[in-house]
Amino acid sequence: xxxxxxxxxxxxxxxxxxxxxxxxxxxxxxxxxxxxxxxxxxxxxxxxxxxxxxxxxxxxxxxxxxxxxxxxxxxxxxxxxxxxxxxxxxxxxxxxxxxxxxxxxxxxxxxxxxxxxxxxxxxxxxxxxxxxxxxxxxxxxxxxxxxxxxxxxxxxxxxxxxxxxxxxxxxxxxxxxxxxxxxxxxxxxxxxxxxxxxxxxxxxxxxxxxxxxxxxxxxxxxxxxxxxxxxxxxxxxxxxxxxxxxxxxxxxxxxxxxxxxxxxxxxxxxxxxxxxxxxxxxxxxxxxxxxxxxxxxxxxxxxxxxxxxxxxxxxxxxxxxxxxxxxxxxxxxxxxxxxxxxxxxxxxxxxxxxxxxxxxxxxxxxxxxxxxxxxxxxx
Amino acid sequence: xxxxxxxxxxxxxxxxxxxxxxxxxxxxxxxxxxxxxxxxxxxxxxxxxxxxxxxxxxxxxxxxxxxxxxxxxxxxxxxxxxxxxxxxxxxxxxxxxxxxxxxxxxxxxxxxxxxxxxxxxxxxxxxxxxxxxxxxxxxxxxxxxxxxxxxxxxxxxxxxxxxxxxxxxxxxxxxxxxxxxxxxxxxxxxxxxxxxxxxxxxxxxxxxxxxxxxxxxxxxxxxxxxxxxxxxxxxxxxxxxxxxxxxxxxxxxxxxxxxxxxxxxxxxxxxxxxxxxxxxxxxxxxxxxxxxxxxxxxxxxxxxxxxxxxxxxxxxxxxxxxxxxxxxxxxxxxxxxxxxxxxxxxxxxxxxxxxxxxxxxxxxxxxxxxxxxxxxxxx
Numbered sequence: 129x130x131x132x133x134x135x136x137x138x139x140x141x142x143x144x145x146x147x148x149x150x151x152x153x154x155x156x157x158x159x160x161x162x163x164x165x166x167x168x169x170x171x172x173x174x175x176x177x178x179x180x181x182x183x184x185x186x187x188x189x190x191x192x193x194x195x196x197x198x199x200x201x202x203x204x205x206x207x208x209x210x211x212x213x214x215x216x217x218x219x220x221x222x223x224x225x226x227x228x229x230x231x232x233x234x235x236x237x238x239x240x241x242x243x244x245x246x247x248x249x250x251x252x253x254x255x256x257x258x259x260x261x262x263x264x265x266x267x268x269x270x271x272x273x274x275x276x277x278x279x280x281x282x283x284x285x286x287x288x289x290x291x292x293x294x295x296x297x298x299x300x301x302x303x304x305x306x307x308x309x310x311x312x313x314x315x316x317x318x319x320x321x322x323x324x325x326x327x328x329x330x331x332x333x334x335x336x337x338x339x340x341x342x343x344x345x346x347x348x349x350x351x352x353x354x355x356x357x358x359x360x361x362x363x364x365x366x367x368x369x370x371x372x373x374x375x376x377x378x379x380x381x382x383x384x385x386x387x388x389x390x391x392x393x394x395x396x397x398x399x400x401x402x403x404x405x406x407x408x409x410x411x412x413x414x415x416x417x418x419x420x421x422x423x424x425x426x427x428x429x430x431x432x433x434x435x436x437x438x439x440x441x442x443x444x445x446x447x448x449x450x451x452x453x454x455x456x457x458x459x460x461x462x463x464x465x466x467x468x469x470x471x472x473x474x475x476x477x478x479x480x481x482x483x484x485x486x487x488x489x490x491x492x493x494x495x496x497x498x499x500x501x502x503x504x505x506x507x
Numbered sequence: 508x509x510x511x512x513x514x515x516x517x518x519x520x521x522x523x524x525x526x527x528x529x530x531x532x533x534x535x536x537x538x539x540x541x542x543x544x545x546x547x548x549x550x551x552x553x554x555x556x557x558x559x560x561x562x563x564x565x566x567x568x569x570x571x572x573x574x575x576x577x578x579x580x581x582x583x584x585x586x587x588x589x590x591x592x593x594x595x596x597x598x599x600x601x602x603x604x605x606x607x608x609x610x611x612x613x614x615x616x617x618x619x620x621x622x623x624x625x626x627x628x629x630x631x632x633x634x635x636x637x638x639x640x641x642x643x644x645x646x647x648x649x650x651x652x653x654x655x656x657x658x659x660x661x662x663x664x665x666x667x668x669x670x671x672x673x674x675x676x677x678x679x680x681x682x683x684x685x686x687x688x689x690x691x692x693x694x695x696x697x698x699x700x701x702x703x704x705x706x707x708x709x710x711x712x713x714x715x716x717x718x719x720x721x722x723x724x725x726x727x728x729x730x731x732x733x734x735x736x737x738x739x740x741x742x743x744x745x746x747x748x749x750x751x752x753x754x755x756x757x758x759x760x761x762x763x764x765x766x767x768x769x770x771x772x773x774x775x776x777x778x779x780x781x782x783x784x785x786x787x788x789x790x791x792x793x794x795x796x797x798x799x800x801x802x803x804x805x806x807x808x809x810x811x812x813x814x815x816x817x818x819x820x821x822x823x824x825x826x827x828x829x830x831x832x833x834x835x836x837x838x839x840x841x842x843x844x845x846x847x848x849x850x851x852x853x854x855x856x857x858x859x860x861x862x863x864x865x866x867x868x869x870x871x872x873x874x875x876x877x878x879x880x881x882x883x884x885x886x
Contacts, residue, residue: 245755309743309762310736316763317727319756320770321700324720341703348696349728357689364688366793376624377698377783381790383688384695391699404756411760414745 133205135162135189135198137221137228140265146223146258152248155237159262160185160228161220164204165212167268174268175210175503176259177219178276178283180488181350181406182398184227187219188212202492209496215272215503222283223258224250224406226399233334233399244401245331250409252279253418256287263294272506275299275499277488278455279406282413285463289419292438296506299445299499302452302488304459305415305466311454314353315407318346322400331401343400344391351390356451356484416466439467444474445502447495449487475502512584514541514568514577516600516607519644525602525637531627534616538641539564539607540599543583544591546647553647554589554882555638556598557655557662559867560729560785561777563606566598567591581871588875594651594882601662602637603629603785605778612713612778623780624710629788631658632797635666642673651885654678654878656867657834658785661792664842668798671817675885678824678878681831681867683838684794684845690833693732694786697725701779710780722779723770730769735830735863795845818846823853824881826874828866854881 140159147153162185167174177187177200188204190197198219204210210217221229224247232247248254263271274295276284281303288298304311322328325342333339352360364383379385444467448460457478464476477498483491519538526532541564546553556566556579567583569576577598583589589596600608603626611626627633642650653674655663660682667677683690701707704721712718731739743762758764823846827839836857843855856877862870 249755306745308736309739309745309760310731312745312760313727313731313739313762313766316758316760316766317724317731320720320727320767321703321724323756324700324704324724326705326720341699341705345696345700345703345724348692348699352689352692352696357687360688360692366685366688366691376628377702377787379695381688381691381695383692387692387695388699408756 132197133164133189134192135164135186136191137162137185139228140262142261146261148248148254149251149257150249154230154248157223157230157258158228158234159220159223159230159258161218161262162186162188162198163219163266164188164217165215167216167266171268172270172272173214174216174218174263174266174271176263176271176274176287177204177210177217178255178259178274178280178287179219179222180276180278180280181403181410182347182394183280184225185219185221185229186227188217199489202490203496203499209492209499210275210503211500218262218266218268220259220262222255222406224254224402224409226402229258231399232331232401232405242334244334247401247405250405252282252286252409252413253290255283255409256290259283259287260291269294271295273297273299273503275301276303277301278303278485279410282410282415285415286413286418288442288444289415292442295442297443297445297502299447299502300460300463301447301495302449302455302460302485303463304455305462306413306417307411308459312411314349314454315411318349319404319407321345321349322404325400328400331404333400338395339400340395343395343398343403346403347394347398348387348391351387353454354484354486356453356482358451359482359484362482440471442472443502443506444472445498446474446476447488447498448476448478449483449485449491450478450480451482452485452487454485511576512543512568513571514543514565515570516541516564518607519641521640525640527627528630528632528636529628533609533627536602536609536637537607537613538599538602538609538637540597540641541565541567541577542598542645543567543596544594546595546645550647551649551651552593553595553597553642553645553650555642555650555653555666556583556589556596557634557638557653557659557666558598558601559655559657559659560782560789561726561773562659563604564598564600564608565606567596578868581869582875582878588871588878589654589882590879597641597645597647599638599641601634601785603633603781603788605781608637610778611710611780611784621713623713626780626784629784631661631665631788631792632669634662634788635669638662638666639670648673650674652676652678652882654680655682656680657682657864658789661789661794664794665792665797667821667823668794671821674821676822676824676881678826678881679839679842680826680874681828681834681839681864682842683834684842685792685796686790687838691790693728693833694790697728698783698786700724700728701783704779707779710783712779717774718779719774722774722777722782725782726773726777727766727770730766732833733863733865735832735861737830738861738863741861819850821851822881822885823851824877825853825855826867826877827855827857828862828864828870829857829859830861831864831866833864 325339328339704718
């Protein structure tokens, strides 16, 4: 490749009401998205990518002037796992986020002020429904595949189960059908850290100093869980950066500096209220409870039940990482068992790596091989 | 037993300078301590108990009017592991703590105000040196045993190595010779949570509202690491306490309520600055580095090197818990390897339990058997 592939995030304004699973409605929303590669004439080569907690629509390529590409550039591009010479790849920012799609930091047209905590309670299904609007706008009825890691895997499973006729296959990486008590606990401590920061001010901090301290602590907790104990030890051990620092309780060990950096850089790019809404959606996600509730979306006539027979011709690829202690392999195996029981043809690999949960973003070689092979096997 | 054994915490005022390992000196200190059982005529039946991060001198029996006994009452008492019918058991609050022994919340006689961050940097060795003063006051030259779990294990190892002639044996439970990167990371996030709370105010919050939000978050993080993933799942799973709660981001899952309770109750009984000083001492503890430094305490002529030949006649008992992921069994095995190499006769057991790190406080049956047997085997 000569030169860098340049992209930009586009905004789809949706000037009609969007109804959340909670029953609440926003009169209008924006959807931020990017696409890579070309939709073919038959419009059947589209792949939808779902981002994780802190991700956004910028999954691949470079924004003009940027030194770093999108968050999954190692996986998306010409000749890569999601080969943009063959597939039309789409990624959008989730509703409730802070990267272009409407979220708590967006202006409520009714008040002229940011929504803050008046933003409706969020679910993984709400994220999926917003993406359906985008797909309709792009004129895509049926996708080759839907894929994502971590929270992206949750959206993947929810979307696939809610609308099986829309997908040929799914790829779910380092994810879970529902959070365990410990996973809820880690998220809860992150939320408490934000809400304990007086600057959070019940979510009304826009235009003022944001609760950077609390959000940074939340992110630091996250980062401990994203990498394996062994990798952290190999990378940092007990090495000190500032051997002669006499400043009391300032970071001294390298691992402290690392966490500090992660916290500080995160608050520059993420909204604390979005962190609350999105982690809450993750904790409340429960795929089995969700697909077994046959409840119809009132007034909209959408069937929320799964037509299990629709799943019979589908394929799934599930990937976990041996050292991922945040989303342990056992949770991926549960996904495999469920979809096998539903007659989906599921492939599963537990990849041996020391990268921990972050492997879905950083350890791309083996996943790339598996994904390439999986996509080639599709009709 | 008829009736409850009543005790109270006594204060030993030490009206002479105490020099910290950092070189800094406090003109006077208080030492809070409790004792259980009786010192025999030969003064050779004493056992020193070392408390963990959030512990105190009140290890056993009841304070007048209290409904709960001391933190290790399951282990200390007539007929218990540390049998007070046979042994004279001593426990004191660590220097830097907030339970009677001088710490950052104590009044600096020079200013009439609390020390706050002018309190000297703290080490595990400082904790040990303060306890030496107490032992001297009690007229005890030589102890049957020194024992502790978690940070108490660190003090145990430090004291035993610094003054091997003073002890016949040691018992080290669920501890480590030094913190790994992940262990430092968890403590660091707790410290950041406290310091990110504007009420912390650089340590000057006494007489004002204390940084309760930050300290509570720190404690919540701790509690996630104190119990095993499996036990947390069995205890809480995804059970909701407030099914109909519509209050956004308020605790809803039982595990959230549990953590919330732990945080709220902790801030009532613990000082945020003590939390900073003590976790800092833990993270900086490195037994090997410490015992291999032969440096003499300047001006006090105390030999800081280990006389390895003194260890030859000693015995040690090391206990770890299979589900303890904060202080994994591998770290206890390192302790066993070190002391075996030093010709200490070490017994080691990894106890199978689901209680996680908290097992050293809650899962007392097997440890009690092991400790009783170990103490009986001593001369």
